[in-house]
Amino acid sequence: MRDKIVMVTGANSGMGLATSTELARRGARVIMVCRSEERGKIAIEEAMRQSGSQNMELLIGDLGDLDSIRRLAAEYKSRYQVLDVLINNAGVVSLKRKLTKHGFEMQLGINHLGHFLLTKLLLDRLMLADQGRIVNVSSGAYKVGKIHVNDPTLKKRYNIAKGYAQSKLANILFTKQMAVKLIGTRVTANCLHPGAVVTNLGVDRNTGFGKRVYTLLRPFFLSPEQGSQSALYLATAPEISEVSGEYFYRQKIQTLTPRANNMEDAQWLWDWSEKQVGL
Numbered sequence: 001m002r003d004k005i006v007m008v009t010g011a012n013s014g015m016g017l018a019t020s021t022e023l024a025r026r027g028a029r030v031i032m033v034c035r036s037e038e039r040g041k042i043a044i045e046e047a048m049r050q051s052g053s054q055n056m057e058l059l060i061g062d063l064g065d066l067d068s069i070r071r072l073a074a075e076y077k078s079r080y081q082v083l084d085v086l087i088n089n090a091g092v093v094s095l096k097r098k099l100t101k102h103g104f105e106m107q108l109g110i111n112h113l114g115h116f117l118l119t120k121l122l123l124d125r126l127m128l129a130d131q132g133r134i135v136n137v138s139s140g141a142y143k144v145g146k147i148h149v150n151d152p153t154l155k156k157r158y159n160i161a162k163g164y165a166q167s168k169l170a171n172i173l174f175t176k177q178m179a180v181k182l183i184g185t186r187v188t189a190n191c192l193h194p195g196a197v198v199t200n201l202g203v204d205r206n207t208g209f210g211k212r213v214y215t216l217l218r219p220f221f222l223s224p225e226q227g228s229q230s231a232l233y234l235a236t237a238p239e240i241s242e243v244s245g246e247y248f249y250r251q252k253i254q255t256l257t258p259r260a261n262n263m264e265d266a267q268w269l270w271d272w273s274e275k276q277v278g279l
């Protein structure tokens with residue numbers, strides 16, 4: 001990965017931190033995107049220590065805030081001409097229905113829309129890479145998801161499974177539609193399920209609620225380092241340089257359920273997302 005520049009979102013915790021550390025260890029310049037400067041600084045120090053690389057930079061960006069994403073993309077573009085790999089990893093899961101700054105249901109807003117805007121804004125830099133890659137971290141939870149075209153921000157009958165699964169299905173449909181748009185270019189877009197991994201996902205930072213569940217399940221779950229293998233594979237493997245629009249688990253292409261192969265929904269989501277983010 002020497003001479004390659006990789007951006008990782010949600011880089012201060014869980015798989016984002018593990019992915020950033022390993023890519024730095026393999027010689028890439030790693031741009032760690034975090035929403036909190038404080039948590040980001042602690043994480044980048046840890047990543048530098050563990051990887052033995054100083055070739056890392058912290059950029060601040062909140063994926064739940066479209067203005068912040070625009071600032072983040074502008075800052076990146078003012079410093080770098082090329083982006084080799086964008087790993088859209090940041091994610092949230094929420095028991096209660098919460099909204100982003102611009103009024104989107106939080107999981108769709110952060111997990112999908114924030115990354116949709118970031119990717120679109122950085123696409124010209126990815127196009128300038130020898131072989132640009134977009135890696136979207138989805139989840140097997142997509143299987144119970146549905147795109148609620150009449151109520152995408154889930155004003156009616158919200159529940160956590162409905163919200164999280166819709167956002168992770170959106171990651172896949174975005175990947176597939178993006179891959180169609182990228183035909184004829186050197187840029188690929190793929191997505192993945194990392195497995196069940198012990199991270200901070202769903203853990204309440206103030207109360208610690210959720211930690212105990214992971215403690216109980218730890219023997220059955222992967223570590224963040226193990227969980228990051230799929231993203232690392234999609235970001236680096238030479239043999240998939242021409243593979244695009246696919247969903248991977250354990251480094252293998254997986255067959256998707258009909259809803260995740262529904263290109264009408266993918267087109268609808270793309271058009272809706274463009275409108276929401278003002279593109």
Ligand SMILES: NC(=O)c1ccc[n+]([C@@H]2O[C@H](COP(=O)([O-])OP(=O)(O)OC[C@H]3O[C@@H](n4cnc5c(N)ncnc54)[C@H](OP(=O)(O)O)[C@@H]3O)[C@@H](O)[C@H]2O)c1
Nearest residue numbers: 010013014015035062063064090091139196197199200201
């Ligand atoms: N863990 C699993 O079993 C599992 C399974 C399938 C898929 N996934 C997916 O894997 C990805 C990584 O999650 P993880 O399990 O490693 O969880 P994690 O430890 O909670 O990491 C999530 C990261 O996303 C960041 N983030 C959240 N909201 C953000 C925002 N508005 N702007 C910028 N960054 C934000 C978090 O930052 P803060 O620390 O500031 O909150 C954190 O760095 C997610 O997309 C998740 O859906 C996880």
